[in-house]
Amino acid sequence: MSRGRFITLEGGEGMGKSTQAKLLADALKAKGIPVDLTREPGGTPGSEAIRALLLHPPGEGWDREAEALLFAAARSDHVARRIRPELESGNWVVCDRFIDSSRAYQGIAGGLGDKHILALHDLGSHGLLPDLTIVIDAPLQDVSNRLAIRDAAGSDAIGRRANEYHASVNAAFLAFAKADPKRFQVVDGAGEIDEVQARVMQAVAPLLESS
Ligand code: TYD
Numbered sequence: 001m002s003r004g005r006f007i008t009l010e011g012g013e014g015m016g017k018s019t020q021a022k023l024l025a026d027a028l029k030a031k032g033i034p035v036d037l038t039r040e041p042g043g044t045p046g047s048e049a050i051r052a053l054l055l056h057p058p059g060e061g062w063d064r065e066a067e068a069l070l071f072a073a074a075r076s077d078h079v080a081r082r083i084r085p086e087l088e089s090g091n092w093v094v095c096d097r098f099i100d101s102s103r104a105y106q107g108i109a110g111g112l113g114d115k116h117i118l119a120l121h122d123l124g125s126h127g128l129l130p131d132l133t134i135v136i137d138a139p140l141q142d143v144s145n146r147l148a149i150r151d152a153a154g155s156d157a158i159g160r161r162a163n164e165y166h167a168s169v170n171a172a173f174l175a176f177a178k179a180d181p182k183r184f185q186v187v188d189g190a191g192e193i194d195e196v197q198a199r200v201m202q203a204v205a206p207l208l209e210s211s
Helices: 017-030 045-055 064-088 099-109 114-125 140-150 163-179 193-209
Strands: 006-010 035-039 092-096 132-137 184-188
Touching: 006 017, 006 099, 006 193, 017 035, 017 092, 017 132, 017 193, 035 064, 045 064, 064 092, 064 099, 064 114, 099 114, 099 163, 132 163, 132 193, 140 163, 163 184, 184 193
Parallel strands: 006 092, 006 132, 035 092, 132 184
Antiparallel strands: none
């Protein structure tokens, strides 16, 4: 049996990634492809427990090194217990955020640097990289309404960081895509959900043709 394909969706806050990840998984299933839809941080019981610690930190919160280590630990469990076994059994995996979120948030916006984040990924997840990473991009001001609705009940420890932090995250995703056009596809997040979905399906088409 051939290995399944690994697709990640990335982008800043409020880009509609989770909606698009679900629509993508449904569309692949409709083509008869077995798909596991998952998310980060999370995806296994241990990683979901770490997610709660990261997004709603006890006490005074994590310093940036501890935060990066916790994201890497959550990913390590997720890769070992869920993502690799799924891929090895021939299933496709669609994941809402993955290593590029750690590179953008902790590495670039948080200032730890790409080298350290990739070193943690080498150790924690044996450097597993997606076959395709879709970056959903929209200007920060365009997503502010969506964020206001989503965060009406209170944003999490990372979502509530300053606008400059989030602008730096968004710029980092675009820079990663530019540096590695073989793995990344940037999709315009503007417009209606079905318009964005059509762009996502276009981005996935080469993977479908080669499988
Ligand atoms: P989530 O509610 O899933 O955010 P979103 O809906 O924007 O995807 O919360 C995940 C938060 O964690 C989000 O602010 C991005 C952040 N994050 C990192 O900082 N580093 C990471 O490696 C990952 C996976 C997420």
